[in-house]
Amino acid sequence: MHFSLSDEQKMIRDSVNALLAAQSDSAAVRGAMASDSGIDHALWSALSQEMCCCAIAIPEAYGGLGLGQVELAIVEEEIGRHVACVPFHATASLAVNALLLAGSDTQKQRWLPGIAGGDTIATLAGAHFARQHGTGSARWQRDGDGYRLDGHFPLVSHAHIADLIIVAAGSETGTALFAVPAGTAGLSAQKRATMDQTRAQGALTLNAVWLPESARLAQGTADVLENILSRAVIALAAEELGVAEAALQMAVAYTGERRQFGREIASFQAIKHRAADMMLKCELARSAVYYAACVADASNVDDRNSAGALHDAASLAKAYVSEAAFFNAGSAIQLMGGVGFTWEYDAHLYFKRAQSGSALLGSPALHRARIANSLLGAEEFAA
Amino acid sequence: MNIHFSPEDEAFRREAAQWLTDNLGGRFAALRFRGGPGDEHRFIDERKAWECHLASGGWTCIGWAPEHGGRGASIAQQVIFAEEYARAGGPGRIGHIGEGLAGPTIAAFGSPAQKARYLPGIVSGKELWCQGYSEPGAGSDLAAVKTRATQDADGHWRISGQKVWTSLAHIANWCFVLARTDPTSHGHHGLGFFLVPMAQDSVTVRPIRQITGSSEFNEVFFDDARASDLLGAPGDGWKIALALLGFERGVSTLGQQMLFRTELDEIIRIARDNGAARQADIRSRIAEAWMGLTVMRANALRMLSEDAGADEQRAALVYKLHWASWHRNLGKLAMDVLGEAAELCPGEENAPYALTRLQSLFLFSRADTIYGGSNQIQRNLIAERGLGMPKEARGR
Ligand SMILES: Cc1cc2nc3c(=O)[nH]c(=O)nc-3n(C[C@H](O)[C@H](O)[C@H](O)COP(=O)(O)OP(=O)(O)OC[C@H]3O[C@@H](n4cnc5c(N)ncnc54)[C@H](O)[C@@H]3O)c2cc1C
Numbered sequence: 001m002h003f004s005l006s007d008e009q010k011m012i013r014d015s016v017n018a019l020l021a022a023q024s025d026s027a028a029v030r031g032a033m034a035s036d037s038g039i040d041h042a043l044w045s046a047l048s049q050e051m052c053c054c055a056i057a058i059p060e061a062y063g064g065l066g067l068g069q070v071e072l073a074i075v076e077e078e079i080g081r082h083v084a085c086v087p088f089h090a091t092a093s094l095a096v097n098a099l100l101l102a103g104s105d106t107q108k109q110r111w112l113p114g115i116a117g118g119d120t121i122a123t124l125a126g127a128h129f130a131r132q133h134g135t136g137s138a139r140w141q142r143d144g145d146g147y148r149l150d151g152h153f154p155l156v157s158h159a160h161i162a163d164l165i166i167v168a169a170g171s172e173t174g175t176a177l178f179a180v181p182a183g184t185a186g187l188s189a190q191k192r193a194t195m196d197q198t199r200a201q202g203a204l205t206l207n208a209v210w211l212p213e214s215a216r217l218a219q220g221t222a223d224v225l226e227n228i229l230s231r232a233v234i235a236l237a238a239e240e241l242g243v244a245e246a247a248l249q250m251a252v253a254y255t256g257e258r259r260q261f262g263r264e265i266a267s268f269q270a271i272k273h274r275a276a277d278m279m280l281k282c283e284l285a286r287s288a289v290y291y292a293a294c295v296a297d298a299s300n301v302d303d304r305n306s307a308g309a310l311h312d313a314a315s316l317a318k319a320y321v322s323e324a325a326f327f328n329a330g331s332a333i334q335l336m337g338g339v340g341f342t343w344e345y346d347a348h349l350y351f352k353r354a355q356s357g358s359a360l361l362g363s364p365a366l367h368r369a370r371i372a373n374s375l376l377g378a379e380e381f382a383a
Numbered sequence: 384m385n386i387h388f389s390p391e392d393e394a395f396r397r398e399a400a401q402w403l404t405d406n407l408g409g410r411f412a413a414l415r416f417r418g419g420p421g422d423e424h425r426f427i428d429e430r431k432a433w434e435c436h437l438a439s440g441g442w443t444c445i446g447w448a449p450e451h452g453g454r455g456a457s458i459a460q461q462v463i464f465a466e467e468y469a470r471a472g473g474p475g476r477i478g479h480i481g482e483g484l485a486g487p488t489i490a491a492f493g494s495p496a497q498k499a500r501y502l503p504g505i506v507s508g509k510e511l512w513c514q515g516y517s518e519p520g521a522g523s524d525l526a527a528v529k530t531r532a533t534q535d536a537d538g539h540w541r542i543s544g545q546k547v548w549t550s551l552a553h554i555a556n557w558c559f560v561l562a563r564t565d566p567t568s569h570g571h572h573g574l575g576f577f578l579v580p581m582a583q584d585s586v587t588v589r590p591i592r593q594i595t596g597s598s599e600f601n602e603v604f605f606d607d608a609r610a611s612d613l614l615g616a617p618g619d620g621w622k623i624a625l626a627l628l629g630f631e632r633g634v635s636t637l638g639q640q641m642l643f644r645t646e647l648d649e650i651i652r653i654a655r656d657n658g659a660a661r662q663a664d665i666r667s668r669i670a671e672a673w674m675g676l677t678v679m680r681a682n683a684l685r686m687l688s689e690d691a692g693a694d695e696q697r698a699a700l701v702y703k704l705h706w707a708s709w710h711r712n713l714g715k716l717a718m719d720v721l722g723e724a725a726e727l728c729p730g731e732e733n734a735p736y737a738l739t740r741l742q743s744l745f746l747f748s749r750a751d752t753i754y755g756g757s758n759q760i761q762r763n764l765i766a767e768r769g770l771g772m773p774k775e776a777r778g779r
Contacts, residue, residue, distance in 0.1 A: 001386065001387065001389075001687075001688060003684045004384060004690050005694070006384060252770050255772075256771075256772070267773035271772075272762065272763065272770075272772050272773075276766045276769070277762070279697075279701060283698050284682055284705060286698070287678055287681040290384060291386065294385055294386045295386075316677055365667070369666070372669060375670065375673055376654065376666060376669060
């Protein structure tokens with residue numbers, strides 16, 4: 001058993017970390033937050049084109065690196081650590097996993113090389129679990145030799161800058177997934193103002209969008225969508241792990257400098273014990289994320305049991321790490337006192353990123369309910 | 384990175400599981416799932432016999448080097464054996480203090496003669512050990528021990544003092560005792576690590592009744608008792624005492640997790656049967672318990688991974704705090720799932736305060752966050768060793 005990073009995996013981690021440390025410092029993040037697109041274009045080129053990070057989970061046959069969900073998680077973790085403003089999760093996890101799990105060979109050939117090369121920003125609309133409210137929806141119907149889509153999604157990760165949007169839509173006959181290029185008639189996306197400004201979101205409207213047969217992903221069913229989301233949830237949890245760790249480091253550094261009552265505040269046991277709890281959450285979060293990523297890499301989504309194990313592991317990672325990141329980011333503010341509450345210090349960036357990460361793709365409560373259904377049967381809440 | 388056991392390891396798993404199934408029948412059948420936390424005072428003679436039987440199959444001390452009588456099993460195999468042992472319902476091991484603590488310490492610090500003297504008795508399951516660290520005045524602050532060791536005219540070491548909370552002292556053949564060789568010393572200095580036979584008049588063991596009504600731990604009085612050996616040199620006691628605490632490495636805790644899983648499974652079964660599984664709050668807490676256990680296992684696998692480095696040491700540092708708190712919360716969850724029925728004792732014969740397995744769990748798990756470094760001490764260690772925060776101030 002080798003449940004630790006290999007040398008190659010450590011290299012990926014170190015080089016992404018070095019890039020982000022150099023190019024995604026506080027000033028750069030604040031610049032991107034205030035920009036029209038909400039992303040850091042120079043950083044995105046470095047990450048996606050020079051370092052080929054979007055190619056990670058894409059098979060070599062489609063121009064990718066042929067690595068897996070563990071390597072994806074490694075990059076996500078660094079992105080969270082630096083609250084980087086890039087459409088990485090949307091592109092490399094949501095859209096890539098959608099194409100990988102639902103696309104035909106032709107569809108993969110069509111879209112994946114562009115993503116792998118860093119030329120295509122992509123995302124997924126309808127990236128939510130069935131029972132979550134307020135996330136919008138779309139309907140599809142046959143129309144001539146193609147399809148017509150209508151709907152609205154108020155919050156789609158990076159929809160306003162995406163070149164390709166995978167849309168999950170419903171109908172009487174079930175869920176289907178469509179690859180919709182930006183610029184398609186009837187498709188419009190606008191950047192939304194969001195509390196977390198480091199993770200840009202767009203509103204997406206589909207108004208009588210017509211698509212040819214070839215746009216419908218061959219394997220796009222509700223079950224497959226759930227598998228896609230489970231993988232995406234693990235990647236998001238990895239990002240939150242980075243947030244949790246950065247918040248801890250920030251708090252330890254600050255409390256080691258700040259003096260009150262004639263001593264560093266880090267010497268007070270109340271502070272030490274809070275920091276210890278933060279470290280415990282980081283370490284368990286790390287175990288949860290990489291355990292889930294290993295399960296995802298080992299899982300065969302065509303097999304029910306294997307898919308069930310994937311869903312359980314994904315929900316575990318998302319629920320656990322969301323709460324860890326929020327606890328740590330909130331604790332960082334508390335341990336820093338007044339400066340933690342300022343716009344100038346970065347604590348709020350982590351706090352807001354932790355909150356958005358927790359809300360997106362299913363809250364901890366939703367994922368705990370998903371686990372409870374798996375353990376106890378889906379006997380829904382008797383009043 | 385992966386979380387797979389190799390095919391050879393899986394073959395080892397089948398071998399271990401088969402042996403356990405075959406041997407936990409017949410005269411040992413009554414021992415299945417017995418002698419665990421809160422039940423550890425039961426079936427003592429039968430469990431002693433079981434230790435020897437286990438040894439005859441070559442299943443004690445499997446991780447020890449062959450020259451010490453072990454199999455030289457890899458960490459993965461030790462993990463597998465611990466898991467299968469718990470899954471098969473193997474009874475609580477009364478040899479664990481010898482196998483997990485005393486033995487590895489003697490192997491690391493003992494002279495060839497000492498190894499030859501003590502290790503075979505542990506491997507054969509015939510000689511049981513207990514741990515004489517804590518004293519009335521030295522709990523979390525272990526370096527405050529006052530028990531004295533003096534050399535008599537013949538050069539033999541004599542021990543005087545009192546130990547407390549000594550688990551299984553009433554059945555142990557040996558006790559390893561942390562005592563002061565230099566009467567003028569303080570704190571970590573001037574301590575020795577002694578191996579003391581329990582069968583002598585100058586050693587008195589008094590059971591202490593615990594929260595569970597039973598007595599697993601004791602007070603132990605040494606009144607000029609003879610130590611048969613000093614491990615290392617006078618003054619090495621602290622170094623050896625700490626090394627001992629590091630030996631466990633969590634291998635046995637993985638077996639413990641399998642036990643935890645059977646406890647959680649029982650709670651889930653009850654919740655489904657009595658309808659508690661329909662309450663939203665209970666559902667959420669059961670999910671939370673499952674998450675805590677799954678992440679515990681993942682964390683332990685990280686610690687035990689073959690190429691573990693600094694990253695994995697951090698995982699090890701938080702492990703005790705997590706499992707202890709998790710297990711304590713599981714005890715309360717068990718009671719809440721049972722509701723009023725949690726109050727009813729089974730009332731077995733010869734046992735005025737007999738408890739169900741879950742009642743024992745509920746009560747005994749309150750100790751998990753105290754012994755082996757309390758939760759507060761764990762947090763101090765995490766902050767100081769893991770995060771480099773300032774050390775606690777010491778009083779005089
Ligand atoms: C079931 C059980 C079995 C045991 N078996 C053995 C055994 O076999 N051999 C053996 O030697 N010992 C054994 N022990 C003893 C155990 O190791 C001690 O109980 C433990 O070290 C705590 O010491 P104490 O009980 O004196 O509590 P104290 O040290 O007095 O602690 C009391 C409270 O103060 C807190 N506290 C203490 N110091 C600090 C600090 N610096 N910062 C913050 N909080 C602090 C503690 O966390 C605790 O909450 C056993 C204990 C139990 C419960």
